[in-house]
Amino acid sequence: MTPALGDIGKRLLLGRKLRSTQLGETLLPKRIALPVFASDALSSVAYAPDEIFLTLSLAGLTALTISWKVAIVVALVMLVVVASYRQNVHAYPSGGGDYEVANVNLGPTAGLTVASALLVDYVLTVAVSISSAAQYAASAIPALEGHQATAAVIAVLFLTTMNLRGVRESGAAFAVPTYIFMVTILGMAAFGFGRLLFGTLPNAETAVFDVAAEEPFVHGAGGLAMGFLVLRAFSSGCAALTGVEAISNGVPAFKKPKSKNAATTLLLLGCISIAMVISVVTLANVMKVRFAEDPATQLLRDGVPVGAGYHQDPIIGQLAKGIFDHFSLGFYLVAAATGVILVLAANTAFNGFPVLGSILARDGYLPRQLHTRGDRLAFSNGIIILAAFASLLIVAFNAEVTRLIQLYIVGVFVSFTISQTGMVRHWTRLLKTETDGAKRRQMHRSRTINAIGLTMTGVVLVIVLLTKFTHGAYIAIIAMAVLFLLMKGIRRHYNAVSKQMAAEGDEQLMLPSRVHSIVLVSKLHKPTLRALAFAKAARPYMLEAVTVDVDREESETLQAEWDARGIPIPLKRLASPYREITRPILQYVRDIRRQSPRDVVMVYIPEYVVGHWWEHLLHNQSALRLKGRLLFTPGVMVTSVPYQLISSQAAEERQDREERVAGQVRRGARKASGDR
């Protein structure tokens, strides 16, 4: 099981991407692995600081000065989580991810909880990232203002189409924009700090605004309400942690020594991420950035609200405008780099969601057809489901990142917490049997780190639940619960069915004594002739053609033609005074079975094979219905004898071509895993 899981696990984030890496190598060196896995984690710097600021803004201007403290706590949590996942990477180099860790160490219920949380979070990753990208686009292209939701849905449709068409990005396609983003943001920060050192750093445009405090904070910021607000700001800031677990799913894709390289990359990712968040928040403080949830009423110019006409840039945009005040292209570069990395982050979910779905389907928690087995269709279903739910969220929340983010993070921290619990169990279990002193010390150390991680993520989870539950997190929780119950129900159904179908230990083939074949005939055309010929070639014990006498005239014509052609098979005409087709045939088949219960009846149905979907509406419908009914009758087999119409040839070639392409994709992925 583990190798298969590893194989799929690797595809979780690398997927078919690797096919066209053209990097000469299918296993990733750290310099490529970092950007491939980092887009999700790094992209959150585009909205996490904004959320900290706008939450604190509710308490007025002075509260904004707390923002850097909040950022430091977020960074601390990030460090702990990174340290914890470094242990995961060493313990589960197969890349099974949190689902595997929970499943193996805590049992299927924990595994399923993690899976539900992750599925919900994939959807939210798409919704939040694309909505945020739409905000950046609107701040660079004013015409988009007010149409963010439409733009976001179009972007989701675009990603969906690309993913459905199987266009996969190469490692380079990931690496270039991610490095550009890192260089842009860190470069901007360095330049900003430089100007600060030389005293030439200007204030942000928004520095002139005052911020109107909300009701409980009007008379100064303090007390319980303030504490709660800070916790909410912290919860939102923790959005910066999403995506950190990605590397732990991707260990098999690293160059050897895999675990060590993955752990190093993880540390690197954490450091860069922390550096970005801290830099952005610090600069925003220094440059006196104002940022409010509802700028029209909360931002005051000379004591008067700025009004609905005001467009508020994201914090990174405001920083860029200030720092690059003599280089206006800088702002557009920052906006573009941020927008691209957000879209890449969303694309990560488009890779991850179907693969997790496939793993769950393999374990019997989702319909079997979602299990890949190298099948393109399985992926398509996953992609479409993800896109549909993400679009639904975007439309329902009008692409407002602030409202969407209330639903986000819950899932991530549920999965963090359970996974860390699983890791503590893992080490405890290993310690029971391990006798080597050095190894035991190492395990004790790992267990301590994971226990700290568990405590930390657990506390954060509680804070997130407390501060966000009524703001929208309850929606995510309900969605998880529904998913959980649905998957459990599906698994129970599969179990019940497989119990029903299990062959008994000593069960042998129970041979029916004879096969009684009947060929259904409506007209005497080529498909019928073929069906008759094929049925005769099978040399059954008994063979007859059967037609239903719906229209006397028609069936007499048929009989005459039958005789004229001298077809050496008897034609049986079933009476149908009430113009039914299905019932007389069912009745006839049941009668045969009644007369000789040990016989089996084989019903041949001539079918037209057509090439266009709309042709299906025009053909074979009564055959299909009849077949459906016959299958319910015990002791009956139904044989479709296809007759290929001309239009079917083009369709056949089309399908062959599609399968060939899908096959190439898989072969590429397979080659990678074969090498390791």
Place this chain on the structure above:
Amino acid sequence: MTPALGDIGKRLLLGRKLRSTQLGETLLPKRIALPVFASDALSSVAYAPDEIFLTLSLAGLTALTISWKVAIVVALVMLVVVASYRQNVHAYPSGGGDYEVANVNLGPTAGLTVASALLVDYVLTVAVSISSAAQYAASAIPALEGHQATAAVIAVLFLTTMNLRGVRESGAAFAVPTYIFMVTILGMAAFGFGRLLFGTLPNAETAVFDVAAEEPFVHGAGGLAMGFLVLRAFSSGCAALTGVEAISNGVPAFKKPKSKNAATTLLLLGCISIAMVISVVTLANVMKVRFAEDPATQLLRDGVPVGAGYHQDPIIGQLAKGIFDHFSLGFYLVAAATGVILVLAANTAFNGFPVLGSILARDGYLPRQLHTRGDRLAFSNGIIILAAFASLLIVAFNAEVTRLIQLYIVGVFVSFTISQTGMVRHWTRLLKTETDGAKRRQMHRSRTINAIGLTMTGVVLVIVLLTKFTHGAYIAIIAMAVLFLLMKGIRRHYNAVSKQMAAEGDEQLMLPSRVHSIVLVSKLHKPTLRALAFAKAARPYMLEAVTVDVDREESETLQAEWDARGIPIPLKRLASPYREITRPILQYVRDIRRQSPRDVVMVYIPEYVVGHWWEHLLHNQSALRLKGRLLFTPGVMVTSVPYQLISSQAAEERQDREERVAGQVRRGARKASGDR
């Protein structure tokens, strides 16, 4: 062909209704036939006078005095149409209706035109009748005001459900409300004329209002604009003629002498209809009823518009309020009787539409599965399509009868005109061979009547097109054109296919030399064992079991179990390095065919038969996909070997029960046609 058409034709309006007539007779005496066929025609008195009035109102108060002249012309047209259809009834006692008349005499293009027009008009019958019923309901129950569209859609859904569940009205169910309606309206009219005679007839409530004339009519009513307006009023008034053709479709349901009885009933229907329309319009004139399209602005009280708060009762409602001023229950009785007859009129379309669809399907113009062949499902499709389009229209036009009526009537008059043209041709053709003098005179007389009918309906059609085209009739025309082209395309497709499939004159059975059987195996459970047993029982020339080696471990387990059980069939394991299922099997089958092209390959697929629709999502999906692909491969048969899961038994019983019910319905209908 004719008997079948007659049989179906009769069902056009009687349909399965007859089953539960409980009238002792399945053939209808005139007193029952009249109400059964009349609801559609009579119900139009509920809205036709209103449309005349509101159109004339555009020219101000004085124009309303023209209304009775318009009504007399409508009555005249009605008389001519009735006289014409009496000829149809004698010439086509089979009840084929306008579609048959056009098809036989003018060819398939004319027939298809009539069919398109009728299909569109069935949809409009539902939309107009139900919308009008909603107006009446709102005038009796003020709380409904403003929610007419919602109420109308709910009524459509109700009718849909009743018709889908196969609840059919008996003749009595039709007769009672129709007679109540006739008695109510004619009784009210008689009472009104009585009071007029004694000088005690009060004015209508609206008599106090003035009517504001629209732009071109402000300075008096006259000139070209006025003429055009009168023509528009006349066009709308012609709505009273819809439904007259119904009896000509129902001739076979009459007691003998069928044609004579049908002709008499038709005349009776025409007379009652005319009496109603003329009475209502005359009383409305005498009682000074005011009725406007937009009462809020057009109706003036002391020179000031009455405003949005005013609710305008339909004309029949206003008459009832005035005539029964000392008997307020009278108003509710009139409103209820009118509402019920309108719903019955809509229900007529629910019977007629699927049957016409079935006739068109039989002739290859619509998908074959719409052809009844005693199948309930065929009817269900028709009912759902009708309800969907009618609801769409109701919502799009907000259940406003005045706007919907602009789309109506075009179809009826297209079909009238073409049908009368066909009848003229019919008599001309018969006259060519007829030698008997008396019969020739009769035919000449009939031809003259039909020619007058043709002229009259043709002129009305032109007027309707001229006055209503831009007001909405163009939508109906476009819909007809689209339907026409669609049906022509479907017929062309069927023709092409049947040409492809036609067996050549001397074509005999081309026997393949041998049957090579393979059984697809994924696990060794009961379904597989059954498939193996059945396949072996068929004693093929060659039999092997085939499994795809997607997961090495799984397939080794399978092999071990296979050997342990000592299954006497070789198990072939197909390599699939890329986790594909379909491709390796397709490849294997093609290889077999390549090696021995004269063999045919029979592929056995074990299938689970499940009872719930959602279980289909969980099972057999890859089998289905594989089957779909195999059918494209020449020389292959696909045999489904069903394994019935427990849940399938309940479903089997359910389906059996449903079929039994449907069968009873058909047996009832069949009995009726067998008697004639």
